Amino acid sequence: MQKKIHLIAAARPNFMKVAPLYHALKAADWARPVLVHTGQHYDVNMSDAFFTDLRLPEPDIHLGIGSGSHAEQTGQVMIAYEKVLAEHRPDMVIVVGDVNSTIACTLAAAKITYKPSTGIVGTGNEAAVHRKILQRPLIAHLEAGLRSFDRSMPEEVNRLATDVLADVLWTPSPDADENLRHEGVDPGKIVRVGNIMIDSLEMLRHKIEELSVHKEIGLPKGGYGVVTLHRPSNVDNPEILKTLCETLGRISQRLPLVFPVHPRTRKNLETNGLLTSLAANKQLFLLEPQSYIRFMNLVFNCRLVITDSGGIQEETTYLGIPCLTMRPNTERPVTIHEGTNQLCRLEEVEQRAEAVLTKTGGRRPVPEFWDGKTALRVVESIKRLMETA
Numbered sequence: 001m002q003k004k005i006h007l008i009a010a011a012r013p014n015f016m017k018v019a020p021l022y023h024a025l026k027a028a029d030w031a032r033p034v035l036v037h038t039g040q041h042y043d044v045n046m047s048d049a050f051f052t053d054l055r056l057p058e059p060d061i062h063l064g065i066g067s068g069s070h071a072e073q074t075g076q077v078m079i080a081y082e083k084v085l086a087e088h089r090p091d092m093v094i095v096v097g098d099v100n101s102t103i104a105c106t107l108a109a110a111k112i113t114y115k116p117s118t119g120i121v122g123t124g125n126e127a128a129v130h131r132k133i134l135q136r137p138l139i140a141h142l143e144a145g146l147r148s149f150d151r152s153m154p155e156e157v158n159r160l161a162t163d164v165l166a167d168v169l170w171t172p173s174p175d176a177d178e179n180l181r182h183e184g185v186d187p188g189k190i191v192r193v194g195n196i197m198i199d200s201l202e203m204l205r206h207k208i209e210e211l212s213v214h215k216e217i218g219l220p221k222g223g224y225g226v227v228t229l230h231r232p233s234n235v236d237n238p239e240i241l242k243t244l245c246e247t248l249g250r251i252s253q254r255l256p257l258v259f260p261v262h263p264r265t266r267k268n269l270e271t272n273g274l275l276t277s278l279a280a281n282k283q284l285f286l287l288e289p290q291s292y293i294r295f296m297n298l299v300f301n302c303r304l305v306i307t308d309s310g311g312i313q314e315e316t317t318y319l320g321i322p323c324l325t326m327r328p329n330t331e332r333p334v335t336i337h338e339g340t341n342q343l344c345r346l347e348e349v350e351q352r353a354e355a356v357l358t359k360t361g362g363r364r365p366v367p368e369f370w371d372g373k374t375a376l377r378v379v380e381s382i383k384r385l386m387e388t389a
């Protein structure tokens with residue numbers, strides 16, 4: 001009998017993590033992947049465009065939750081997903097990344113009880129703790145173990161809580177394994193599989209390379225920077241946001257900047273009367289959020305990235321493109337030690353950008369297991385877990 005495996009997709013950074021795994025599971029005759037979209041991101045260009053680019057079908061189940069406060073969003077996903085769990089009784093629930101829907105679905109799955117007793121028996125090293133019939137689905141976290149050690153970030157709270165509850169922890173890098181071991185996690189639960197986002201990038205490399213989005217904008221290859229900013233710490237405080245806009249304005253006089261604006265950021269720019277002057281700058285190109293292929297094409301051909309995103313720190317490291325991360329910390333230290341990433345305070349970013357532009361640097365090797373084969377390693381891990389089911 002095929003194993004029913006729920007893949008939880010919720011917000012933009014989740015889609016490129018879920019897609020390679022969905023395709024790999026679809027190719028396995030023993031697995032039945034079921035796509036569950038919680039609806040946390042719902043705009044066409046924050047969600048549907050990614051499904052199209054990543055060749056994902058319409059979600060099998062759509063919870064339609066949408067925006068709200070943290071508790072509202074998390075609670076509503078839990079309530080809706082608990083009903084789905086009770087009805088569909090998946091063998092496994094796979095959550096990815098660190099968004100509110102990740103912890104919400106983990107919590108719902110950890111507390112559900114299937115009656116009468118049914119479930120899976122684990123086997124192999126990583127399932128050492130599951131050698132008993134579970135009356136709920138097995139919970140697996142893809143991109144486990146990342147830590148910023150900053151609990152003021154909602155994502156850090158989501159990561160910590162998810163990793164405590166998940167039965168299997170698939171990690172992208174050795175620092176993640178180390179974090180989990182320090183937290184006392186049973187080493188049998190930790191499986192290093194690598195960085196799943198690199199699978200998406202390699203899967204779509206030819207499509208990404210076919211485009212020249214910079215030409216549509218009128219910019220030369222390598223002659224512009226890409227900006228993305230959406231963290232509450234950067235965009236929710238009007239003073240910080242104003243200084244950020246002024247700083248980007250000055251940097252753009254040195255290097256034109258392309259800035260696809262996240263809905264949260266656009267809303268705050270509008271509310272604080274900053275959007276008009278930003279848009280009037282002829283060296284700064286404000287765009288709507290871009291689809292995966294178009295955005296990656298912009299990154300492939302740029303000179304520099306300024307961001308507060310998690311995933312872009314990794315993609316730039318993989319591509320060897322300098323990245324200035326506007327955050328005091330990162331849960332992805334491997335991008336600094338082994339990659340092209342630098343953490344940057346607001347008052348430093350101009351100087352750092354200048355330093356990047358005057359420097360020519362050699363490529364460094366990419367971190368281990370960032371090779372486009374992570375989905376296959378995850379499928380192998382699932383297969384081992386399911387073998388005796």
Ligand code: UD1
Pocket residue numbers: 011012013040041042043044046047067068098099100101154155230262263264267309310
């Ligand atoms: C969420 C994630 C963050 C991730 C980011 C990527 C959490 C806690 N945060 O932050 O980790 O890096 O997604 O984008 O889960 N909005 C729209 N249309 C949409 C989605 C959002 O207009 O399709 C607006 C809504 O007004 C919403 C706001 O953007 O209130 C923020 O969305 P939300 O999902 O709450 O958080 P993000 O800032 O996107």
